[in-house]
Amino acid sequence: MNLIEIFRAVFMNIQGNKTKVFLTTLGIIVGALTIVLVISIGNGSQASVEEQFRNLNVGTLQIMPAFGGRATERLTSEVAAQIRAEAPSIKNISMILAARADISYSNTSASASLGGVTEDLMFINNLEMAYGTFITEEQNEDAQRVAVIGSDIAQELFGDEIGDVIGERVTILGRRYEITGILKGMGDSSMGGISPDSAVFVPYKVAEKYIVGRLARPTIIALAKDIDHVESAIEEINLVLQEVYRNKSDQFRIIDAGNRLQSAKNSARTMTLMLLAVAVVVLIVGGIGIMNVLFVSVKERTKEIGILKAIGAQKRDILLMFLLEAIMISAVGGVLGILGSMLAMPIMNYFQVRAIPTNFAYLLAFGFSVGIGTFFGYYPASRAAALKPIDALNYE
Numbered sequence: 001m002n003l004i005e006i007f008r009a010v011f012m013n014i015q016g017n018k019t020k021v022f023l024t025t026l027g028i029i030v031g032a033l034t035i036v037l038v039i040s041i042g043n044g045s046q047a048s049v050e051e052q053f054r055n056l057n058v059g060t061l062q063i064m065p066a067f068g069g070r071a072t073e074r075l076t077s078e079v080a081a082q083i084r085a086e087a088p089s090i091k092n093i094s095m096i097l098a099a100r101a102d103i104s105y106s107n108t109s110a111s112a113s114l115g116g117v118t119e120d121l122m123f124i125n126n127l128e129m130a131y132g133t134f135i136t137e138e139q140n141e142d143a144q145r146v147a148v149i150g151s152d153i154a155q156e157l158f159g160d161e162i163g164d165v166i167g168e169r170v171t172i173l174g175r176r177y178e179i180t181g182i183l184k185g186m187g188d189s190s191m192g193g194i195s196p197d198s199a200v201f202v203p204y205k206v207a208e209k210y211i212v213g214r215l216a217r218p219t220i221i222a223l224a225k226d227i228d229h230v231e232s233a234i235e236e237i238n239l240v241l242q243e244v245y246r247n248k249s250d251q252f253r254i255i256d257a258g259n260r261l262q263s264a265k266n267s268a269r270t271m272t273l274m275l276l277a278v279a280v281v282v283l284i285v286g287g288i289g290i291m292n293v294l295f296v297s298v299k300e301r302t303k304e305i306g307i308l309k310a311i312g313a314q315k316r317d318i319l320l321m322f323l324l325e326a327i328m329i330s331a332v333g334g335v336l337g338i339l340g341s342m343l344a345m346p347i348m349n350y351f352q353v354r355a356i357p358t359n360f361a362y363l364l365a366f367g368f369s370v371g372i373g374t375f376f377g378y379y380p381a382s383r384a385a386a387l388k389p390i391d392a393l394n395y396e
């Protein structure tokens with residue numbers, strides 16, 4: 001038999017058993033669709049994690065009160081200055097006081113995160129200005145009532161005319177603050193519990209004096225010289241904390257942003273692999289379905305196989321006929337599953353489930369589908385090819 005005749009026989013058998021073939025293909029369709037969606041959701045999760053940390057340098061360290069228990073000590077600007085002086089692995093250091101406050105302009109008001117910060121925060125967190133300037137050292141030392149506003153809050157208060165608001169005054173907790181800067185949009189990012197887009201920044205001493213009070217518990221944010229200095233920076237910070245707070249230094253913890261990023265990405269990757277394993281199980285079940293259908297097909301076509309062998313068909317021709325049938329069923333299932341995943345993407349986005357499809361996901365789903373079909377189709381195909389012509393012709 002030539003290849004064209006083999007393909008013709010395969011197509012005729014598939015057309016004669018459309019319903020059975022479709023039901024068999026369902027397992028492959030669901031498995032391929034699941035593989036694409038799982039990988040796409042995993043890519044979306046990792047992208048979200050990276051976006052959340054993209055404005056925070058991987059060498060960033062946060063020093064804050066430890067979880068659990070009642071902390072009796074608090075970080076101070078003097079401690080931050082001592083860390084700057086005695087930790088040579090530190091490049092920049094800043095302080096942040098986090099709070100919530102209503103900010104108003106004219107007849108418009110908004111609820112915002114409020115951060116009392118020092119000037120180095122801009123460089124540590126890669127903040128960019130759309131208009132104006134960030135908090136300066138002079139403004140902080142003189143406790144000037146100035147404010148830098150995040151893009152979302154600026155949009156809410158001033159609409160599209162945010163470029164013209166530098167020098168205008170807003171009211172925060174009954175006091176007037178001059179706007180000196182508007183930040184560029186940063187997306188899903190967080191620092192010290194504050195998202196820059198929905199925040200208002202004022203000088204640290206102003207926040208301490210007028211907004212949160214001197215009993216508030218600030219966070220110190222330090223930036224190591226580079227990623228290779230992170231470990232030494234942590235050791236140096238710990239030495240300073242032990243020197244200042246003695247046996248109470250364990251009331252503070254140091255968070256490594258690089259480790260947080262890696263841990264978050266590892267968690268997203270682990271979840272993706274777990275869901276991918278489920279998708280592979282679905283494909284295997286689909287492959288078993290193909291094998292069962294081919295076994296039934298071999299029994300139903302035993303006499304046909306005998307006739308084909310009697311008129312000169314070789315063992316490899318029969319093997320190829322049934323194997324091609326399995327491959328075609330699984331390949332069509334893979335393609336339909338991929339198309340189904342493309343249709344499912346807008347639905348997932350509607351429900352705010354971020355999914356980023358890739359060519360790798362499509363190729364993996366198709367490759368798995370064809371591979372499963374080939375693997376589970378080979379055994380029944382080899383059984384069909386091994387039938388003796390006389391036994392096949394006499395089969396009832």
